[in-house]
Amino acid sequence: MICYPADVREDEIKAINDYWVTCDASARGFLYTVKEIDACHKSEGVRFIMALIRNCSFLTSHSAFSCEECQCKSPVNSRAGYRDRMRNFNGFVCRECLDVRENKLLGDARQTIQRYKNDHLQETFNLESLSFEETLFLLALLAGRVKNDDCFLYESPEDILITGISTIDMDMLTSFLRKGVITYIYELPVEVKSASKLLHGDSERLIYDKKYKRYRHPERVKIGIYLNHPKLNGEVVVSNVNAILYQKLQSITLSINEVASINNIIKEIQLYKLYQLVQEISKEYVLPIDNSNVLNALLEHLSKKYSPLSVNFTFNMQAKETIVYMRKKPAPDYIEKNYFTKFVGDYVQHVESKGWKLMKNWSLPPTVLTSSFEAIFSKVYLNEHFNWNMLSASEVVALWLKNVRLSESAQNLLTEDDGTQ
Numbered sequence: 461m462i463c464y465p466a467d468v469r470e471d472e473i474k475a476i477n478d479y480w481v482t483c484d485a486s487a488r489g490f491l492y493t494v495k496e497i498d499a500c501h502k503s504e505g506v507r508f509i510m511a512l513i514r515n516c517s518f519l520t521s522h523s524a525f526s527c528e529e530c531q532c533k534s535p536v537n538s539r540a541g542y543r544d545r546m547r548n549f550n551g552f553v554c555r556e557c558l559d560v561r562e563n564k565l566l567g568d569a570r571q572t573i574q575r576y577k578n579d580h581l582q583e584t585f586n587l588e589s590l591s592f593e594e595t596l597f598l599l600a601l602l603a604g605r606v607k608n609d610d611c612f613l614y615e616s617p618e619d620i621l622i623t624g625i626s627t628i629d630m631d632m633l634t635s636f637l638r639k640g641v642i643t644y645i646y647e648l649p650v651e652v653k654s655a656s657k658l659l660h661g662d663s664e665r666l667i668y669d670k671k672y673k674r675y676r677h678p679e680r681v682k683i684g685i686y687l688n689h690p691k692l693n694g695e696v697v698v699s700n701v702n703a704i705l706y707q708k709l710q711s712i713t714l715s716i717n718e719v720a721s722i723n724n725i726i727k728e729i730q731l732y733k734l735y736q737l738v739q740e741i742s743k744e745y746v747l748p749i750d751n752s753n754v755l756n757a758l759l760e761h762l763s764k765k766y767s768p769l770s771v772n773f774t775f776n777m778q779a780k781e782t783i784v785y786m787r788k789k790p791a792p793d794y795i796e797k798n799y800f801t802k803f804v805g806d807y808v809q810h811v812e813s814k815g816w817k818l819m820k821n822w823s824l825p826p827t828v829l830t831s832s833f834e835a836i837f838s839k840v841y842l843n844e845h846f847n848w849n850m851l852s853a854s855e856v857v858a859l860w861l862k863n864v865r866l867s868e869s870a871q872n873l874l875t876e877d878d879g880t881q
């Protein structure tokens with residue numbers, strides 16, 4: 461069946477009919493070429509066939525021309541369209557039915573994701589049940605959130621830097637998982653993966669909008685660590701979780717165990733910085749440094765008494781001295797790798813025997829990062845007015861203790877043994 465344009469002439473109809481004469485023997489599938497049709501019907505006022513065809517449509521009884529779902533007829537208006545329909549024929553479906561089909565697929569995908577979220581990301585936990593240490597860590601953990609109302613925290617446990625000391629951070633994460641504070645989704649079922657792919661494409665990562673703000677599609681579910689829904693007085697807290705945690709930290713009265721545990725974390729953080737500095741020194745000066753017990757004891761002593769900045773000055777000075785000495789008196793590797801520790805140890809002993817202190821500072825390399833624990837701790841207790849890199853571990857602890865409320869037993873114990881330092 462052919463539909464002709466309204467303004468078509470009698471002789472133009474013949475040309476159009478010739479255009480649509482099919483021929484199985486021909487490679488093109490049609491009996492006449494466009495050129496032949498134009499040549500054959502060339503007479504006064506007859507338009508070129510390609511111009512006529514544009515407003516014309518062609519339909520046959522072949523099943524490729526009717527939708528297999530709604531049975532509506534769907535004509536083509538070019539030979540290319542005809543060939544395409546015949547070639548790719550594996551059941552024709554019209555545009556409207558395709559849209560319905562696609563909408564259904566998308567709707568199903570959204571449902572699959574929602575169902576998965578309902579099953580896996582609906583857990584709640586009580587803010588009241590958190591210990592002092594957990595409250596502090598949770599606040600530091602939330603500092604890494606992209607958006608304040610986003611329950612997605614990190615892509616993997618390896619990305620988490622609370623104190624920077626992996627044993628401490630992992631212990632806390634394990635305890636958070638046990639208490640139901642966080643959920644770790646490390647694998648998605650196949651149907652959720654394909655639903656997500658259908659809705660949002662392949663990209664697993666964060667995307668950027670036109671204003672270069674990071675965002676994640678709200679429907680997307682991906683592997684990573686999620687914050688469960690916090691509850692306070694039996695009600696789910698939707699916003700201001702950070703403010704509630706701050707308040708809790710400031711109003712808490714600390715027991716002696718809590719003081720000891722934070723004291724230990726502060727020491728570990730400051731000590732870890734010195735280990736990183738030793739690594740940097742070894743790299744920068746191409747100086748072998750053995751990770752010996754003597755070094756460990758020296759670093760522990762230094763981290764308690766001195767700031768990382770002042771220790772770094774001493775390290776750099778003594779590294780230079782060590783190099784000069786090694787050039788003068790070369791020795792086997794197993795001896796040379798203890799020189800740096802010996803030089804630093806002797807120097808510190810000399811300074812302390814005179815009653816002096818390490819005073820000069822040397823800035824820290826960018827590889828020594830400030831952990832989110834440090835940042836949050838300073839914000840909560842010290843109005844952000846201090847920098848851990850300028851303080852020894854003992855000084856940090858002392859400053860902190862001035863700003864917290866202690867239980868009576870903790871006070872007594874600290875007065876008895878002059879603190880936990």
Ligand SMILES: [Zn+2]
Binds near residue numbers: 530553554
């Ligand atoms: Zn249809």
